[in-house]
Amino acid sequence: MIKGSCLCGDIYFETAAKPQNASMCHCSQCRKQSGGIWASAQVRDADLTITGPVNWFEATPQAERGSCPRCGSFLFWKGAGEDTTSFALGAVDGNTGLSVEKHIFTASKGDYYRIADGVPQED
Template sequence: MLKGSCLCGDIRFETSARPQGPSMCHCSQCRKQSGGVWSSAFVAEDDLKITGEVLWFAASETAKRGLCPKCGSFLFWKAHDEDTISFSLGAVDGPTGLKLSKHIFVADKGDYYEIADGVPQTD
């Protein structure tokens, strides 16, 4: 069982499924919303139990982003045409037991850091 929460604790989530595709996203939307790089993994939507009132924000027509309306933590990302949901690895309480599989949208990354961990990168 993997559990997480936002900074203030109003939003909680948990899953007993094995999260897939742990990644760090460098796209401009994730940069702005997270303040840097957004780390996430995904499970089937039905396998993620969320408690609390999530504020859903549509940064594009293809997906929505879930955050806590009280403390602003960016917790979830959900594409409209997929039955999976991504959750913030940074919001997980305790060890995740996961290992990063890729960096994505690297072409959009900030110019103030380099990625040198040997993990595969995609634009």
């Protein structure tokens, strides 16, 4: 079981499913919303339980981003029409048992760091 929460504790999430596609996103939207690289993994919506007042923001017609209205923690990403939701690995309470599989949107990464872990990168 993976469990997580926002900084203030108003939102909790959990899943018993094995998350897929653990990645680190370097796009400008994730950098602006999280203040850095956003690490996440995804599960089917039916396998994710979310408790609390998630504020869903449609950043683009292609996706929504879920955050806590009280503390601002950026917790979820959901593609339009998809049956999966990505959750922030940094919000997980305890170990995840996962390893990052890829870096995404590396063409728009910040100029202030290097990606040097040997994990595959996608522009």
